[in-house]
Structure formats: C-alpha cells, structure tokens
Amino acid sequence: MADFDQVRAEFPVLREKVFLDAACVSVLPQRAGQAINEFVAELVDPSARDATEHHIWMDECREAAMPQLATLLDCPRDRLAYVESTTHGLNIAAQAIPWSAGDEVVMCNLEFLQVAIPFVKLAEQAGVKPVFVEHANGIADVESFAAAVTPRTRAIVVSSTQWTSGYRIDLAGLAELARSVNAWLVVDGIQQAGAIPLDLEGVDFMVAGGHKWLNSPMGTGILYLSQRVLEELEPANWGYFGLEPPQGGWGNYFATPDITPDRQYSFVRTAKRFEIGGTSNYPGAIALGKSQEIVNELGIDTVATHIWDLGDRLIEGLGKLDVQLETPFDRSCRAGIISFTTGSRERDRECLDFLLDRRIYVAHRYTANTGGVRVSVHYFNNQDDIDQLLDATGSFLSK
Secondary structure, three states: OOOHHHHHOOOHHHHOOEEOOOOOOOOOOHHHHHHHHHHHHHHHOOOOOOHHHHHHHHHHHHHOOHHHHHHHHOOOHHHEEEEOOHHHHHHHHHHHOOOOOOOEEEEEOOOOHHHHHHHHHHHHHOOOEEEEEOOEOOEOOHHHHHOOOOOOEEEEEEEOEOOOOOEEOOHHHHHHHHHHOOOEEEEEOOOOOOOOOOOOOOOOEEEEEOOOOOOOOOOOEEEEEOHHHHHHOOOOOOOHHHEOOOOOHHHHHHOOOOOOOOOOOOEOOOHHHHOOOOOOOHHHHHHHHHHHHHHHHHOHHHHHHHHHHHHHHHHHHHOOOOOEEOOOOOHHHEOOEEEEEOOOHHHHHHHHHHHHHOOEEOEEEEEOOEEEEEEEOOOOOOHHHHHHHHHHHHHHHHO
C-alpha cells in the first residue's frame, strides 16, 4: 500500500501551499534538492586527487540517473539520451529526419507553440508542408489524424497530453497510423511523463523536459529513440562524449602523447550519440534521477491511479459548480491536467487571482479557443488539496 502521506513529506512546499501547477513548473522533492547540494559542495571543494579525476566523477554522477529513467519509461537504457529541454529534443528530431521538398508533417492546432516551431521552420528551409488537424471540443484523436495523413506524410508530431484541454491521445493507435504511411512519430511527452505511463511501442522520438511532471530543475530532460531511429538516422550535431570510450578511459587518452584530432571517429550506436556531446547540466540530471526514485518506489501504475482518483474527485466537484469543464474526459483520455472556464477570459483571470490569493497554485492557459483555469493534479496532491480548490472556486463564483 503506497504511503502518499510520506510522499508529501518529500515536498515541504505543500505545508503552506496547495500546489496544483506541475504543468507549468513543478517543485523538487527534498531528496533531489539534497543531492544537488551535495554535488555542488563537491564542486566547491573537490576531494578528487586532480581535476581529471574530478571530471570523471561528475560524468559518473550524471550517468547514475539513467537506470531510474529506464525503469520509469520501461525501456532499454540504450534508447535514452539526456536533453536540455523539450525544445532541444524536438529540434533533434526535426534535424535528424531526412526531408524532401513536398514532404508533409501532420500536427494539430491544440499544440503548445514550441511543438510546431521546428517543423514550421522546415517549410522555409526544406520545402516541407505543415498540415494542422483541427480539434473538436479539445480533442484531436487518431481518427482526425488519419483523415489528414497522405502518402507524402513524413512525420506525425503530437503532444501525448495536450497542455490546455488535457486530452491524452491513444499513442498505440497513432503509432499504428504512422507505420501505415511509413512516417516518423514524434511525441512531446512533457505533460505526461512522470504522472501516467507512456506507451512507447511504435514511437520514434519521445521527449520530455524535466521541470514539469518529472519534478526536476530547468535545463534537463529525457529523449527516447526507437530502434529504427538508432539504425537509420544520425544527429545533426556531434560531441566527443558520444564517441566510443577510448581504451583505458578519457584520463588515459588525454595523457597519451601521440593523440591527434586528425583521425577517424567512431560513435556509439545508442541514443547517447544524440546528446549534446559535451559538458551539460550535471546538477539537473542528478536531480532528475533522484526525483524518479520516488515514482519508481511507488510504481508508475500506482501513481497514475492516485492521479486519476483525484482527477475524478475534481471533475465531480466542478460538475456541481457554475463552470464549464474543458476536460470532460475519462481516464483513457486524461493524464493530470483538468481545465475549466467560468465563462470568459476576464472572469477566468479573476478566478485565478482569487485562488492565488489563497495560496492555491493553478494557471490560466488557452490555445485554439480551449482552456481557462488549468489545474495540474500530481502524485503529491491529496483529497484536501482538491477540496480546498473546489471550496475556493465555489466562494469565488458566489461572491
């Protein structure tokens, strides 16, 4: 039996705030903050014999998070790479896919703008045609994507869970659609990873920045690549950390007199070659791993059930208030985002301010005429958080 009260103790911020905004920027658990502090203390006063040994230790600390991420995503370690952000990962995908003039990339008009930007820019640089699926009541499902794909579709790009409506698409069905036209499937998983299991079978690229539902700092995240990507595609950028490790390690290599940059370079055939390839956000990676320890200790299925249970309570409560529910979806089409509107942008803003004044953290988000007050229900929340939000919203509506 999962002890979610013990989990809440990992997040001291919850003693004073009702934090329901992981979809914007979430908070770190204590163990992640402690790991960063210990790492930084070693940076301030290294205990290693020399700086080379110190650097190798830093690299090992960064790498130690990967087993936690592989467990979370239920995938082989060699399919995973660190990225600096979702933006970074989406650009890796856009630059790695081989495009020809006239190719099409299918997206939907619910997307956060950064999902579209790298692929819209391809229209200017490579003659690629963006095709946008129109949503219906906050839903852009597999059937609507199927109506948009053609033999020229080179890629389908989608958020697994939409950032305003909270709609979660059937990734298995979308993967089958992508395979049927031999298209690459690129998934922004930032609004789902760490909260609800991700079905990665048939997904070619999945990227998730760490600062939302993964409860990690800015500037770090994870990229999943399919075996097809590893076998057929190459990154557009290269760094020496993606090379096959030299015999005896890098410390020995750099102390070898006859080394020269005039040589053949052999890169690993794993996802690591798609990383930045140089020094990166080491503290962020360390925190990312520590935060995922909590999810893995609970089990992602247990986490998902807890989030869905709280979401059901919120949806039921909102149904008794004079609001319009923007996320009327059952569990099969929902992660942790639930939005509602009080009737207008201006009144939604007033509602947001009313809630923030009571230290209830939610957000105000729209896209393609969907959205309103956006609530993020995460595993560290409890029934009291939901009830406080409902009570305060009711008070706002009655004033």
